[in-house]
Structures are given as structure tokens and as C-alpha cells.
Amino acid sequence: MRGLAGIANVRPWGGPAVDIAFDGDRIASVAPAAGRVGPDVLDGRGLLALPTIVNAHAHIDKSWLGLPWQRYGGEPGTEGRIRHERARRDELGIPSVERTAAVLDAHVRHGTTALRTHVDVDLGVGLRGIEAVREAVAAYEGAVEATIVAFPQDGVLRRPGVLELLEQAAAAGADHVGGLDPASIDRDPVGQLDGLFAVAERHDVGIDIHLHDPAELGAFQLELIVERTERLGLSGRVNIAHGFAIAQLPQPRRRDLLQTMGELGISCTSVAPLRLPQLPLAELDAAGVRLGLGTDGIRDLWSPYGDGDTLAIARQFARASSIVHDEELLRVVEIATRDAAGFVGRETHDLVPGARADAVLLDAEHAMDALVRTPPRLAVVGGARLLHEQPRSDQGGHHG
Incomplete structure (x- = not known):
């Protein structure tokens, strides 16, 4: 990691060439x-410069990246994947510093220097996953930052002792506590949510809940989350991950729900899932609901797919949402970079004075071109340190 005093001759957001x-x-x-x-x-040789890409929904503690190929096994569905992961993770050394370091390296090479990662907390691993993530991130000496969500992948109430582990994680410095499908996993949405919100209130941390449950079942849980956010004064501290139900509701119902979420600062994160309707960006923007994009897990026991490229997820979201106009394409890039600052605890994440010195350089005409082509990340800078640079012989020409 080479320290830098600046970057010369780059085009932030595709504008005129500048020195930073x-x-x-x-x-x-x-x-x-x-x-x-x-x-x-x-x-910078006249390359396009963007703020680094923010991964707002990752699972860097549970990948087999760097190990020999692992055959997909187990049963489909959330419950099936949980059981399969629990059966095999120990033999693969998950969680570990080595596995997490491999995932972080993949994210950094693709232009990410700040991420929000869900880290499994359960009766089998305790808080070991959080410790492994912190050690792997610390190796970057501050050049890469990770916001940690203590995540109960195996449920909360159905596994006595998990709520206490989440309490310990929050007390030990986790930034958020997570939840998972309170209705279909714990079959007690009121109980799970009351437990999570109590921990968040006691320890002054945020909440980031995985919600896969569809349509009306999902909407019912969203309403419970909205009620608790308002009652406990946790505005701006709650995020809904996935939130498939939002895209599946009738438009008038969705409009009212999003309006309330926007008023309470409840945000959403998406991994742009294939074969499912995407969260409606224009409607979220109109209601003031922030959207973040992330990779989910990469090469793990849930799926063999993923390479750490959050910009590719942004492209997938744009294509699946039928986004084609320049203004909308630019908006997606903003969501994947500058406007994701709040998901990683930053006030500002942009190529402006006072912001962290985080930048990614690409051979592209402008942000829209970078989104639709997702060209290689030629250089990645985090906290004024050069974290990745592609050899000149591989970089080719550039737009200028």
C-alpha cells in the first residue's frame, strides 16, 4: 500500500481534467x-475518476473464495441454505481471517474501499466471525473501512441465546444488529422485532433486517418495523435489506408505505436479484427512501456466483429496471458511490475537499459509460493509499 500525496490529471465524474x-x-x-x-x-492520464464504490450489503465472513471449487449442495430456499451452511462451514474454515481477507481483496480490486457487512452471530460461531472480519480489515491500516452488522442468520428467538449474543456484539462495538424474516424464520415477528429494537435502543446502534418474505406478509412486517422506528425514535437508524415485498405491492399501497419510510429515514438495500421485480428507484427517490446496492455473499455455500464487483450489481439493477436514459444511469452510479455514504457511516463520499481520499480510476468516457461497460478498475485509492493498480500494459487507451 503506497501512500499518495494526490492524483494528477483525472476527470471526476467525466468532467474537465483536474489534480486532486x-x-x-x-x-x-x-x-x-x-x-x-x-x-x-x-x-491519472485523463482517466475517469469516481468516488470508490460502496458495497452496502455484503457477507465477507462466509465465502470459500480462494479454496478449491465447492459443489453446490443442500436444499433450496432460505431454510435449506441455512442448514447446508451450518453443516459445512467448519470443514471450510468459515469464518476465518484468511477467507475474509480473500473476499476483501476481491472487493478492493473492483473498486470498493467501504462496505457494510453482515457477519453471522449464532450459537456455533459466537462472535468469532466479527473478530475475523475486524482482523482482516485492520490489515489495511485504515485504508479500507467496514461497518459491521451482527447478523442472526439462523434466527433469533428460535435459538435461545442468540439475542444475548447480539446484545454482546452491540456492547462490543458492532454498528448495527440484524434480523431475518421475523415471520417465516422465527414465526414470531412481534417477538423478534421487539427484541432487536430493544438491543438497538439500549446500545445506541442501528438495525439492518433481511426481509425476504413476499407481498402482504412482508408488508405486514414492514409496518411493524415502521411502528417501532417511530415509537422508539430510531429515525435514520433502520435499514431493510432485500425488501422483496415493496416491489410486489400494488402501487397505491407501496406509495403510502414508502412515504412513511421516507419520513422516518428507513432505507433499503438491494442486491438486484434476478427473476424478481426490482425496488422501484424513481418511487424510492420521490419518497426520500435511500437505496444502497451490494453484492450479498460471493462464492459461498448459498451460491457459487459473485466476484466482489458492486458496480456490476449496479449495472444488473439498471438493466433489470429497464433504465436507459442518461439521467437515470447517472443516478444508479451515484447510488453505488457518492450517495451511499450513510450506509458506511460517512457524511460525505465524493471527490471533493474534506472527503476521504478514496477514488477509483476507469477507462471510460463518463459515469454512464462506466456503468454499462463496467471496465476494469485501473487504480483504486483508499485513504490516500494506492490499494490496487493494473499494470500499464493491461490498461490500454483512455477516453479524453
């Missing part, structure tokens, strides 16, 4: 390109 100067791990200034490159200044 760093001060510590922050951007000090952005000025018209002067053509000066020193030993500690990265030559």
Missing part, C-alpha cells in the same frame, strides 16, 4: 490539471 491533492487521508483540494506528477502523485 491529499492531506493525510483526506482530499485537500481539487484544481484544474497542471500536468505536474511527482513520485508520490499518481498519474
